[in-house]
Amino acid sequence: MHAAWDGDDSPVVGVVDAETAAIDAIEIDTALESVVADADGTITSGTLETVLAAEPSVLVTGGEATLSAVARAGVDTPVVPVGPLTGIESVDRRRLPAALEAVLDGRAVRRECPVLGVTLESTAGDERDVPAISERALFDVTLITDEPARISEYSLRDRETDIATFRADGVVAATPAGSHGYASAVDAPHLSPSVDAVAVAPIGPFVTQTRQWVLPTDALTFAVEREESDASLVVDGRSVGAVTVDSQVSVSLADSLTMLAVPDV
Incomplete structure (x- = not known):
């Protein structure tokens, strides 16, 4: 807007x-x-x-x-x-x-930039008393293996629908602003600021010809299906927690941040 x-x-x-x-x-x-x-x-x-x-x-x-x-x-x-x-x-x-x-x-002109709500929570039921971690992302959300070149298997779901399962070093989901940063280095699509979506791409995929996705921001879920190394959740460049096979990361639109632009200066 x-x-x-x-x-x-x-x-x-x-x-x-x-x-x-x-x-x-x-x-x-x-x-x-x-x-x-x-x-x-x-x-x-x-x-x-x-x-x-x-x-x-x-x-x-x-x-x-x-x-x-x-x-x-x-x-x-x-x-x-x-x-x-x-x-x-x-x-x-x-x-x-x-x-x-x-x-x-x-x-000045207002530019509304989407802010993502990110939740890391256990899926192990009552077996573990692990509090959920809640964060907010202006640029990107990344799941990444802690050891370089140690591939894990990740899954991606959108509104309870399976989108993909792939082996990779990690996966990144970026807002329109973030799609022009780190995400672009792993070939995630560049998004226009007017698009209500995130760009998703595997990081260092095991198979060289992999898909990237543009998905709505209402209910994305990421999980580690099989791990050969510990994985971390990184939000806007900050490591915020460990992601295991007993946890999942949910991403959805939280609100927006108003920025002021002055095109003629």
Whole structure:
């Protein structure tokens, strides 16, 4: 969905500190301060928790990891993503003051990016008391063997219908944004932002000629049918748990993250 963003009177601009690397940090310089002051606004910066406590009108994030953290937090505050981001319409760091001026003037356009809900849970019934793990993904969800070149057997289901069973090093499901990143390296289809679907592809398949899929985001299930090595669940680049033959991973649409784009800057 694309629609204009009207902005707020006396806006609060929240600049979220990068979580992983200084290279992704946003410098609050005099040019940025001047733009916000001209809009009768204020700037707050710090960790995501600190920034959200100030009830910002708009968030500014640098880098993929910080943007992913915002998606995990489930915020409904619109975001201006900064820096080179594959699959995301972002702002060049040098053009941030001009872009933020356009945002605060109400010249930005909303882009709704899907966020996936991911659940890892045991299928062993009452035999194991293993709590489910719930995560959110803005880019991709990956099941991957922990040892390189140790192939396991994976299954894929869509709305209780068997889609495929294949032997591979892993499998990835990517949102339209994520389909242009790691998933593209394993030949997953590139998806338009306007498509309500995920791109799914095996990683290092045992059979060279394998299928890739474009599937709806309402009820996907992944499982390890036979394991020759431990497998991990990786969500937006973060390892979140172990996947065994006694567990399954469910993926469905959770909500969306609103991004603000300024096409003329």
